[in-house]
Amino acid sequence: MKNNPLNRLQKWMMGRNGGDQLSLALLILSLLLSIVSGILDLPIIIYISYIPFVLAVYRIFSKKVDKRRLENYKFMMKVSPIYSFYHKRKTTLKDRKTHKYFKCPNCKQGLRVPKGKGKINITCSKCGTKFIKQS
Ligand SMILES: [Zn+2]
Known part of the structure; x- marks a missing residue:
């Protein structure tokens, strides 16, 4: 039972960055681009949509955790005005x-x-x- 696939995956993921907000945003961006590509019937955008996807996957499995954390932190600082705006609106409504x-x-x-x-x-x-x- 010790060597089931889930344990092996957990072991393999040890010391790696894993998912964070920046990777999630990149995945969403990739998805949006592929949707836009379908709407505009522009297959080239599909190829562009691979870029954020590959970046997200790279970041999730990256072993340079410190660097990735810093990237994510910088990203959060940039989007935080948007974040706090929505958070404020939510409490106002509440x-x-x-x-x-x-x-x-x-x-x-x-x-x-x-x-x-x-x-x-x-x-x-x-x-x-x-x-x-x-x-
Ligand atoms: Zn005043």
């Missing part, structure tokens, strides 16, 4: 029933206050500007 969102009239900082407290005094957490709003 507590829309219990909280209200205002923008500071001075610095445009987004402020979150509990809902249903009547007219309240809001102090901007960033610049300290005070303003009154209906919550």
